[in-house]
Each structure stands twice: as structure tokens, then as C-alpha cells.
Amino acid sequence: MSARPRPSATVAEPPPELRFRRRVRLIPSLRELLARRELVLSLAERDLRARYKQAVLGFSWAVVTPLLLMVAFSLVFPRVANVSTGDIPYPLFSYMGLVPWAFFSTSVSQGGQSIINNASLQNKVYCPREVFPIASVAVASVDGLISGLVLCLLFPIFGVAPAAQSYWFPVLLAIQVAFTLGITLIISAVMVYLRDIRHVLPIILQLGLFATPVAFSLDQLVPAALQPLYVALNPLGAVIDGYRDTILYGQQPDLQLLTIAAISAVVYLLVGYGAFKRLETGFADVA
Amino acid sequence: MSPDGSIEARHLWKRFRTDRTRMLLRDELERLSNLLRREHSSKRWRWALQDIDLVVRPGESVGLIGANGSGKSTLLKILTRVMYPYAGRLEVAGRVGALIEVRAGIHPDLTGGENIYLYGSLLGLPRKEVAKRFDSIVHFAEIESAVDRQVKFYSSGMQMRLGFAVAAFLEPDVLLVDEVLAVGDASFQQKCLQRMSDVIAQGTTLVFVSHDLSAVEAACERGFWLHEGVAVADGPVREVLAAYRGAVEERAEQGASPIGPIRVLKAVAAGEHGTPASSQAPFEVTLVLESDTPRSTSLCIGVSDGPASPFFLVRRDLFLTSGETEARLTIPNLPLPRGRFYLWGSILDADGRDLLTWHPVTHFDVSGPDLDPTPRGVMRLTPIHVSAELQVEHR
Numbered sequence: 271m272s273a274r275p276r277p278s279a280t281v282a283e284p285p286p287e288l289r290f291r292r293r294v295r296l297i298p299s300l301r302e303l304l305a306r307r308e309l310v311l312s313l314a315e316r317d318l319r320a321r322y323k324q325a326v327l328g329f330s331w332a333v334v335t336p337l338l339l340m341v342a343f344s345l346v347f348p349r350v351a352n353v354s355t356g357d358i359p360y361p362l363f364s365y366m367g368l369v370p371w372a373f374f375s376t377s378v379s380q381g382g383q384s385i386i387n388n389a390s391l392q393n394k395v396y397c398p399r400e401v402f403p404i405a406s407v408a409v410a411s412v413d414g415l416i417s418g419l420v421l422c423l424l425f426p427i428f429g430v431a432p433a434a435q436s437y438w439f440p441v442l443l444a445i446q447v448a449f450t451l452g453i454t455l456i457i458s459a460v461m462v463y464l465r466d467i468r469h470v471l472p473i474i475l476q477l478g479l480f481a482t483p484v485a486f487s488l489d490q491l492v493p494a495a496l497q498p499l500y501v502a503l504n505p506l507g508a509v510i511d512g513y514r515d516t517i518l519y520g521q522q523p524d525l526q527l528l529t530i531a532a533i534s535a536v537v538y539l540l541v542g543y544g545a546f547k548r549l550e551t552g553f554a555d556v557a
Numbered sequence: 558m559s560p561d562g563s564i565e566a567r568h569l570w571k572r573f574r575t576d577r578t579r580m581l582l583r584d585e586l587e588r589l590s591n592l593l594r595r596e597h598s599s600k601r602w603r604w605a606l607q608d609i610d611l612v613v614r615p616g617e618s619v620g621l622i623g624a625n626g627s628g629k630s631t632l633l634k635i636l637t638r639v640m641y642p643y644a645g646r647l648e649v650a651g652r653v654g655a656l657i658e659v660r661a662g663i664h665p666d667l668t669g670g671e672n673i674y675l676y677g678s679l680l681g682l683p684r685k686e687v688a689k690r691f692d693s694i695v696h697f698a699e700i701e702s703a704v705d706r707q708v709k710f711y712s713s714g715m716q717m718r719l720g721f722a723v724a725a726f727l728e729p730d731v732l733l734v735d736e737v738l739a740v741g742d743a744s745f746q747q748k749c750l751q752r753m754s755d756v757i758a759q760g761t762t763l764v765f766v767s768h769d770l771s772a773v774e775a776a777c778e779r780g781f782w783l784h785e786g787v788a789v790a791d792g793p794v795r796e797v798l799a800a801y802r803g804a805v806e807e808r809a810e811q812g813a814s815p816i817g818p819i820r821v822l823k824a825v826a827a828g829e830h831g832t833p834a835s836s837q838a839p840f841e842v843t844l845v846l847e848s849d850t851p852r853s854t855s856l857c858i859g860v861s862d863g864p865a866s867p868f869f870l871v872r873r874d875l876f877l878t879s880g881e882t883e884a885r886l887t888i889p890n891l892p893l894p895r896g897r898f899y900l901w902g903s904i905l906d907a908d909g910r911d912l913l914t915w916h917p918v919t920h921f922d923v924s925g926p927d928l929d930p931t932p933r934g935v936m937r938l939t940p941i942h943v944s945a946e947l948q949v950e951h952r
Contacts, residue, residue, distance in 0.1 A: 284570040284608065284644035292641055312678040320666035394657040395679050396638045554640040555573065 313405035367484035381406030381454035433520030452542030505531035561651030562615030620777035651730025665709035698722035802863025836925025
């Protein structure tokens with residue numbers, strides 16, 4: 271037992287064959303995430319409870335926000351632009367786009383900051399880090415669920431009934447969630463290293479609202495020839511148009527666009543998750 | 558696979574960047590231009606851990622000691638998998654419970670009860686398991702009357718007790734504890750140490766980081782000393798602690814300023830007439846001091862087992878003439894057990910200002926009876942030997 275500190279000036283590099291390589295494999299990572307699903311629920315519950323604990327209106331905020339936007343859109347857009355909505359009242363038309371958009375926007379803005387905001391926590395306790403952005407998406411989906419339930423009131427008010435083609439809803443929802451999750455994961459991981467995103471993100475999301483067919487239909491936004499490319503980049507466009515086609519107009523969704531959107535959303539999710547797990551290794555050093 | 562509760566870390570290296578503090582665009586551009594000109598300077602990295610080997614058997618208790626910045630917390634973070642090493646191999650078998658900062662997982666807007674469930678699931682405990690332990694956690698944390706209150710209205714002591722209680726009742730295979738006992742009052746520290754020794758008794762492996770050396774000695778059987786990222790000593794806790802204390806004293810001795818209004822020319826601490834010091838015997842401290850001017854001062858002499866806080870302190874008025882003065886302090890009955898001890902001293906002027914700062918003056922060895930062994934998990938406050946006789950009368 272040597273009792274004297276060795277001088278640290280003679281520091282050598284570790285031999286290269288000792289370099290620590292963290293192998294990230296998809297299946298074990300997913301299995302670990304599945305094992306910690308209770309943690310995702312607990313974190314989402316924490317965020318929900320904490321968010322509405324001292325707000326007088328409480329959970330009704332989830333309803334009030336899209337409703338106010340719907341009123342604002344209905345006052346502005348039909349006057350400024352000629353939005354043809356067929357025989358569907360414009361408020362219902364825009365609300366149908368606002369709910370998925372609000373889900374996406376809340377997920378990305380809250381989930382994007384989730385790693386940084388929980389930095390003190392994850393510097394102390396080990397858990398798969400993706401639980402934090404996923405919990406944020408879970409919180410946003412509770413909001414989305416509540417504002418979706420408002421449709422039950424809006425349909426009778428405007429004298430419209432959901433069409434039989436609404437059975438497409440689960441497919442559309444799956445694409446929407448996959449895309450949102452992929453973007454949220456990648457933004458949250460990159461933001462740890464590049465804090466500037468925190469300031470740019472709100473602006474990008476504002477612009478995204480108008481680059482996505484929320485206030486108008488996809489045909490009005492993008493010429494038909496470019497639609498496949500557009501949908502590959504932004505699957506949300508096909509999803510929102512799909513909701514309107516099926517639930518409001520009772521038509522089949524554009525299957526070509528929907529397939530592109532589905533493939534694109536899966537790619538977004540896989541790339542986002544892969545990038546997240548890769549960047550995760552350095553979180554504790556930087557955050 | 559190794560058995561649950563074992564840790565096997567081989568050749569761990571970890572480095573941190575020393576230049577990435579501002580993250581401004583200007584710095585990044587500079588970095589890019591350096592990269593283009595192929596100028597790599599190794600000064601931009603600092604090694605936090607260098608070639609650390611730590612192998613722990615299941616059920617063993619290891620105390621990590623070392624000065625601030627020596628890499629203890631980094632090593633612990635790597636063991637919890639919060640951080641990844643730069644090089645090396647690491648295997649930690651079984652469920653790991655980390656108590657790295659007790660209040661880390663507590664959310665202020667939630668109630669105490671909600672926090673117990675959240676923190677439990679954060680540490681990997683299913684809800685059912687938390688519910689099973691809920692009452693004992695609440696009881697241990699002494700928050701029975703406040704379970705349904707938001708934690709931000711708790712006192713900081715209550716928050717800390719809550720955090721410790723949840724982690725301590727997790728019953729992991731490996732428990733990593735980092736300096737969590739520094740907060741909290743003495744009776745709660747005692748309770749935590751007691752709980753830790755209960756956990757060890759159940760076969761849990763413990764890695765304990767603390768600057769409180771007597772707590773390390775009480776809780777651990779093995780010591781591991783890190784200095785600037787290098788493992789200096791690894792062995793039985795008493796030996797490692799003794800070596801560490803010696804190094805601390807050596808550094809403090811070097812730090813004492815030789816120039817000043819008063820200098821210590823000679824210092825001897827021994828028994829009567831220069832014989833070796835022994836327990837319960839007379840003890841003499843002889844100091845030869847040199848002063849520039851005559852002045853009335855007061856002399857403080859203390860004895861410790863290394864750190865600056867002494868077991869006991871003697872303060873006497875002392876008049877120094879200009880030139881040399883010999884001061885002899887006699888303690889008739891030395892209350893110390895066998896071992897090595899350090900004599901600390903300082904000299905103050907009439908207003909209580911330092912003329913000579915508090916520093917280790919010399920060390921001495923005491924012969925005599927060993928200190929009675931302390932039960933594990935019981936904090937040792939001062940290792941003063943007190944002669945005691947137990948008389949038992951059988952009728």
C-alpha cells in the first residue's frame with residue numbers, strides 16, 4: 271500500500287484498446303424503457319399535477335387554449351384568405367387542425383426542454399433518459415384528449431356528425447404520435463449541447479403553424495405535384511388533412527400521401543430515437 | 558455474470574473539457590479554425606479519473622475518501638451509470654440504489670405522499686413495492702402529519718429526511734451514498750448511519766463517500782483513497798484513514814507560513830522527561846517560540862487525529878519577550894488511546910487576532926490501551942479513552 275500521492279504531471283493517455291464504447295442496441299433499449307414505463311407515468315403525472323395545481327381554471331386550460339385559437343382563426347382567416355371548406359363550418363374545420371397541431375407544438379416545446387429542465391435529477395439518479403421527453407409527450411396527449419373531447423360539444427353545436435370513415439382515426443393518430451415523438455426526442459437531445467435552440471424553437475413553431483395545413487387545407491398550401499415531397503418532410507400535413515377528409519367529409523384519405531407520411535414518421539421516430547441514445551452518453555458531462 | 562451486488566471496475570479513465578464554459582459562437586469558430594489548422598492542444602482536457610481499479614465483493618462496504626476535486630463523485634456517478642467513462646471496463650451487478658443528493662428527486666409542487674411514489678419509481682421501484690413500504694418510509698422520515706402537504710411548504714430538514722427515507726428503504730443490491738449526511742441534525746445523521754448499517758447487514762454492498770472520516774470509519778470496512786483522480790491507497794479502512802490523515806497534516810504543515818511576527822523554533826510533545834507518551838500518564842508539550850517584540854499573547858494547543866478540529870483544546874495566556882521563550886504545558890493525565898495524534902497550535906494577540914495561524918505543529922505516538930471497538934453504524938464523536946471499570950457482583 272503506497273501512501274504517497276503519485277505526481278499527476280506524468281499523466282498518460284489510456285491505451286486505445288481500453289476506450290469505452292457504449293453500444294446502443296434498439297431491442298435492449300426498448301426493453302429497458304418498457305421496464306420503466308411506470309416512471310414515464312409518474313413523471314407525466316407529476317408534470318400534470320404540478321402544472322395545474324395553482325391555476326384557478328386547472329385542467330380547463332387544455333380546452334380553453336385551442337378554443338380561443340379557433341375563435342381567433344375563425345375571425346381572421348375567412349376574411350383574409352379565401353378558405354374553401356365545403357359545407358363544413360370554418361371553426362370546426364380549423365379546430366380539427368388545431369388539436370393535432372397543439373399536441374405537436376406542446377410536445378416539442380415542453381419535451382424539447384425536458385432534458386435540460388431535469389438536469390439536476392438525471393445527474394443524480396440513473397434512468398433511461400428518454401423517459402423525460404416521452405413523459406412530456408404523454409402530458410401533451412392528455413391535453414389533446416381533453417381538447418378532442420370538446421369535439422363532442424362542437425359537432426352538435428355546428429350540426430355536423432362525424433362520418434363513418436372515422437375508423438381511420440387510429441392510423442392517423444399513430445402517424446401523428448410517431449412523428450411528434452421522433453422530433454421531440456431529437457430536439458431534446460440536441461438542445462443539451464446547443465442551447466441556442468431554446469430561443470429559436472418558439473419562432474420555428476410559430477412558422478410551422480403556417481407551414482402546416484392547420485388554418486387551411488393541404489391543397490391550398492402546396493401544389494399537388496409537390497405534395498408527396500412535402501408530406502415526406504412534414505407527415506403532419508397528411509395527418510391533418512386525413513382527419514378532415516375522414517371525420518368531417520366522410521371520404522377515403524389520400525392513400526398515397528398517407529403511406530408516404532407513415533414511412534416518413536417511422537423514419538423520424540427511428541432516427542430520433544437512435545440520435546437520442548447516441549447523444550445520451552454525454553448528457554451528464556454537459557448538462 | 559458476477560453475483561448481484563458486486564462491482565468490477567477496471568482501468569477507469571474519465572476526462573472533462575476545460576474550455577467549454579461559454580459556448581459562444583466566437584469560441585466555436587475559433588475551435589473550428591484550430592481544427593482546420595490541425596492544432597490540437599491536450600491542455601483542453603482535464604483528467605478526473607486515471608486508471609482506477611475498484612473491485613468490490615457483494616456485501617462489502619467501501620469508503621471513498623480524498624480531498625475536494627479528487628474524483629470521488631465522478632467515480633460514484635460512473636458507478637451509477639449517470640456518467641460514462643472515457644476508457645475502461647465496468648460491471649455493476651444487481652439493482653443500484655444511489656443516494657447522491659437526497660433532495661434531487663423531490664418536486665416542490667407535489668405532496669409528500671406523491672413524492673414518495675415519484676421518487677420510488679425514479680429509483681426503479683414498482684408502485685406496489687412502494688405502497689408496501691409507504692408507512693415505514695413516512696415513519697422513518699417523521700412526516701406523518703405532513704404527508705398530504707405540498708413539499709415546498711416543508712422545512713428543508715423534512716425534505717431531506719423524506720429523500721433519505723425513500724432511498725434507504727429501496728433495498729438495492731448496491732447502495733451508493735455521496736455526502737448526504739452533511740445535512741441534517743446530529744440525531745438524524747445517527748439514524749441514517751444506523752439505517753445504513755442495517756442495509757449492510759442485509760447483505761447490500763455499500764460505497765460511501767464522505768469527508769466525515771469518523772463516519773467512514775464507522776460505516777465501512779475498506780477504505781479507498783483518491784488523490785487528483787489517482788487511486789493512492791486501498792485497504793482496511795483504519796490503515797487508509799491513518800495514511801490519509803498523515804497526508805492532510807503534512808500538507809497543512811507545508812501551508813503554515815514561516816515568516817510572521819512569531820516563529821516556532823522547536824516543538825516536542827512527549828511524556829514526562831522526554832519519555833514516550835502513554836495513556837493516562839503525564840504529558841508535556843514544550844515549545845520554543847521566537848518573537849520580534851515583547852508582547853502578551855494567548856497560546857492555543859489542541860490535539861486531533863489529523864483534521865483541524867481537535868478533541869480537546871487548552872488556551873493559556875503567555876507573555877513573550879523579544880527573543881526566544883520556552884513554554885512548557887503539562888497535562889497530568891493524557892486522555893488518549895493508543896495511536897498517532899497531531900498537535901495543533903496557534904498564537905493570538907490580546908484582541909484575538911492570529912499572530913500564528915492554527916496549524917499542525919508536530920505529531921506524537923501514544924502507547925496504551927486500544928480504543929474500545931465501536932459498533933458499526935454508530936458515529937464516533939471523539940476517540941478519547943476514558944478509564945472505566947465494570948464491577949459485577951454475583952449473589
